[in-house]
Amino acid sequence: MSGAEELLRSKGLRVTRPRLAVLDVLAAGGHLEVDEITRRVRERLDSVSTQAVYDVLGALSRAGLSRRIEPAGSPARFEARAGDNHHHVVCRGCGDIADIDCAVGSAPCLDPNTAHGFQVDEAEVTFWGLCPACQTRRRADV
Numbered sequence: 003m004s005g006a007e008e009l010l011r012s013k014g015l016r017v018t019r020p021r022l023a024v025l026d027v028l029a030a031g032g033h034l035e036v037d038e039i040t041r042r043v044r045e046r047l048d049s050v051s052t053q054a055v056y057d058v059l060g061a062l063s064r065a066g067l068s069r070r071i072e073p074a075g076s077p078a079r080f081e082a083r084a085g086d087n088h089h090h091v092v093c094r095g096c097g098d099i100a101d102i103d104c105a106v107g108s109a110p111c112l113d114p115n116t117a118h119g120f121q122v123d124e125a126e127v128t129f130w131g132l133c134p135a136c137q138t139r140r141r142a143d144v
């Protein structure tokens with residue numbers, strides 16, 4: 003039994019080829035758009051619809067095996083690194099995304115002075131800036 007199969011079973015999910023393929027694609031790392039995930043899944047399976055990939059990603063996310071992020075101005079992206087409340091830094095130039103460890107490690111890692119009676123369970127932290135490649139490009143442009 004592969005690690006991906008064990009992972010699915012440990013979450014009570016049925017083991018299917020599309021689920022295994024999507025987990026495999028996500029395990030390679032990065033923050034992938036659905037189109038990219040679908041393209042890579044199709045390299046492994048003969049035919050799989052985009053809708054099927056969406057369905058798999060939904061099931062994996064609900065089970066805590068993948069995480070969905072959606073930075074402003076970017077389509078939704080998925081990653082295998084879930085459950086550690088890490089944050090992201092997004093490049094304003096090219097949209098590249100990198101992980102930033104959460105200093106606290108569990109949500110919500112920021113404590114509002116007043117939550118107006120809300121029970122807060124998450125703070126969505128996104129850092130914005132310029133990636134190294136875009137900084138170089140920008141210096142070369144001037």
Ligand SMILES: [Zn+2]
Binds near residue numbers: 093094136
């Ligand atoms: Zn960049």
Ligand SMILES: [Zn+2]
Binds near residue numbers: 088100
């Ligand atoms: Zn991430």
Ligand SMILES: [Zn+2]
Binds near residue numbers: 107
């Ligand atoms: Zn944090």
